[in-house]
Amino acid sequence: MLGLVPVILGYVPLTLAMASAAMVLALVLAVALAVERVFRVPVLDQLVLLFISFFRGTPLLVQLFLFYYGLPQVMSFLTAIDGVTAAIMGLTLHFAAYMAETIRAAIIGVDRSQWEAAQSIGMTQGQMMRRVILPQAARVAAPTLVNYFIDMIKGTSLAFTLGVTEMMGAAQKEAAGSFLYFEAFLVVAVIYWIMVEGLSQAQRALEIRLNKAYAR
Amino acid sequence: MIRIEGLTKRFDGTAVLNAIDLEIAKGERVVVIGPSGTGKSTLLRCINFLDRPDAGRITVGDISVDATRAGRADILALRRATAFVFQNYGLFAHRTALENIMEALVTVQKRPRAEAEAQARRILKEIGLADKADSYPASLSGGQQQRVGIGRAMAIGAQLMLFDEPTSALDPEWVGEVLDLMRSVAAQRQTMLIVTHEMRFAREIADRVIFMEGGRIVEQGPPAQIFDAPQDPRLQRFLARVSA
Structure with missing residues (x-):
């Protein structure tokens, strides 16, 4: 069984790379969606609502299958996309929809005095969002966003269903050769668990940092 | 010079500001007094477009903005020529005192960081x-926060400083230090438009006192005239109430 550990550990970088890439992309997209939801740009607003509704309203697995196996049949240029890219894209779109709502709520929660102070010194809307509102919203949204990141790390295991050999795929192959199914999947579970625990520690450190300004 | 012509603001159809005309000379200190809900704060907020006026023209130096036609660039120009001190301080909660004072210099005025920091440190010294x-x-204590709020406004080098009840949210123990700082700002011949309920302070600092009621300027004049020889019965009643 111990022989399994290094083999499966070898796929940890791939898991972290997929999750990190999807997280960065999802954050960027979610902030854009959230800011749009706050300012409600005509027409765009309806599209954003539709986007959020669809990606929150359907299972991640279904979305991944739809994009990886389904869409290339109607849009042939998508056939060139490999499983890893498809998984990252799927995770990005799915989680961006959730994170957008979290970030929107955090933006709206920033005290009115902060918006007015930013306006009164002559900031443009972009400067106000970048310099004053988003940094303060980040503090409120951070715990929830880390939660989504945890979900995302675990979500990368679905890439297995797109034919990507990641931790699950590796475990499956090892188990099929040795019949050590319990051991193989136990190793996968423990590795995920350890990664998420590490992230929880990082979350605490992040929260202390973000709350620095608010200590009395 | 600051000139306000026909400034009008309605909330749900009721006029909170009723065609206000007001001229303020460079270096003049004008204090606005009057009962609550008579449009004093709205006047200040409209000058800064924190509330958008429905009609009227605001001129600050070379910048002249017609409320009905004001675009984004006009509003920014007007805000950059004025500075606002809020009742609840409005300090950026995620930034230090120094960064609060630097923010407008770096982000809005695009001054080099080192220069902005040097100026912010000078101002911190000035506000103690x-x-x-x-x-x-x-x-920080309430008094200290408001001093930083005033420091932030001082740093901008605005042609007009607007004070919206700067001591109303303070515990009584902190009011003195904020008024002291405003006195020292006034001593530098900064043009100031101040809404306050501190009558003694108004009498002491103002070149001119304006009494507002019902969204109009009812009476104005030098403090001695307003406080010692009020003409309008509404002003007389108001002064009797606040001195009681």
């Missing part, structure tokens, strides 16, 4: 908070 440069607003 040099030792609080790295403190966040949450760790």
Whole structure:
């Protein structure tokens, strides 16, 4: 069984790379969606609502299958996309929809005095969002966003269903050769668990940092 | 020179500001008094477009903005020519005292960081908070926060400083230090438009006192005239109430 550990550990970088890439992309997209939801740009607003509704309203697995196996049949240029890219894209779109709502709520929660102070010194809307509102919203949204990141790390295991050999795929192959199914999947579970625990520690450190300004 | 012509603001159809005309000379200190809900704060907020006026023209130096036609660039130009001190301080909660004062210089005026920091440190010294440069607003007293708020407004070098009841949210023990700072700002011949309920302070600092009621300027004049020889019965009643 111990022989399994290094083999499966070898796929940890791939898991972290997929999750990190999807997280960065999802954050960027979610902030854009959230800011749009706050300012409600005509027409765009309806599209954003539709986007959020669809990606929150359907299972991640279904979305991944739809994009990886389904869409290339109607849009042939998508056939060139490999499983890893498809998984990252799927995770990005799915989680961006959730994170957008979290970030929107955090933006709206920033005290009115902060918006007015930013306006009164002559900031443009972009400067106000970048310099004053988003940094303060980040503090409120951070715990929830880390939660989504945890979900995302675990979500990368679905890439297995797109034919990507990641931790699950590796475990499956090892188990099929040795019949050590319990051991193989136990190793996968423990590795995920350890990664998420590490992230929880990082979350605490992040929260202390973000709350620095608010200590009395 | 600051000129306000026909400034009008309605909330749900009721006029809170009723065609206000007002001229303020360079270096003049004007204090606005009057009962609550008579449009004093709205006047200040409209000058800064924190509330958008429905009609009227605001002229600050070379910038002249017609409320009905004001575009984004006009509003920014007007805000950059004025500075606002809020009742509840409005300090950026995630930034230190020093950073609060630097923010407009760096982000809006695009001054080099080192230069902005040097100026912010000069101002911190002036407002007596040099030792609080790295403190966040949450760790400052109300009086200290408001002094930083005034410092932030001073840093901008605005042609007009607007004070919206700057001491109304303060515990009584902190009012004195904020008024002292405003006195020293006034001593530099800064053009100021101040809404306050501190009548003694108004009498002492103002070149001119304006009494507002019902969204109109009812009476105005030098403090001695307003406080010692009020003409309008509404002003007489108001003064009797606040001195009681």
